[in-house]
Amino acid sequence: MNRRPLALLLAAALLLAGCGSVDSTSKADFNVTDVMFLQMMLPLHAQGIELTGLAKERAVEPAVRDLAEELDTVQREESETMRGWLTEWGQSTEVDADPGAHAHHGGLHQTSPAEIAALKSTPDSEFDTTFLNLMTGHLHNSVELTKTEVDGGRNASAKELATTIRESRTKEISRLLSLVG
């Protein structure tokens, strides 16, 4: 599946719309795809941290809790790195990720507050299964988001991070699936 045309189209649309435009006086070498990737991955990670935060407290199986702790740490570290780059590049670290704004499409591909609320109210007997399924879906969305960056990003560090996220989350999905199955 070739994502390049989509990435180019996105980049073109962003420029057209005057969105995510980059400060040409900056010394850093980056493009609109890099900025978009970071601005979209940050809220996704924030939702992931909410899920892992709950699982660190409530998961019944030690293996589930251990994996939640690992994921919690890696998402926090990556978020700090991504925020650092955006700040260094003079770009906003905020993006409107309100899932309600995209309800016509079945919601933006992310973990909505409703899902996090559902996990909160899940009884202990069903908690691990619910967490594993939600987290797996969440990580698939993270992997999907890396594709436009790998294809259309310019900044070497951001592209490297996208590749790392794609590969490491795929391994973690494998572990989540072995725990749920």
Add this chain to the structure above:
Amino acid sequence: MSMRSKIAAAAVAIGVAPLIVVLSPAGTASAHGYISSPPSRQANCAQGRVQNCGDIVWEPQSVEGPKGVKNCHGNSRFTVLSDESKGWPAASVGGTVNFNWVLTARHATSTWEYFIGGTRIAVFNDGGRQPGATVNHSVNLGGRTGRQKVLAVWNIADTANAFYSCVDVQVNGFAAGSKTLAPA
């Protein structure tokens, strides 16, 4: 309103993120869903229990095809999922199975269907609603025993497409809801 002005209006109104939504119909299909437990064939590939599955390991949620298909790959490019020579592991289950779905996009849903050997053994009608945070269905296998291949289909309400998951199970004859095996 032209596509260009729609994009610009959307961007001005709500920022960068919606552009993905606006533009994705013109690009390749994005992620959706599959059965995680008992493990579907794509879950066994993504988990590494079955090797040499190809690209499906990166996106087990993307087994999408037209509605009404009766194979494990839903006429998608992931034909490996219908390859019966792959030695798919079969999960040990009782006569009633709880199927858990992983969803990455909560599309409005018409029905969830379960088939064994061309017979529909269960259907859940969502009436066009968006699925909840998690989806699981309890399905009675109708007294079948031994190795069975369950084809699960998620029919999307507002497109012509569906998502396909095959789950290989080994039904033990002693679980609730199934017939008792004759003594050997």
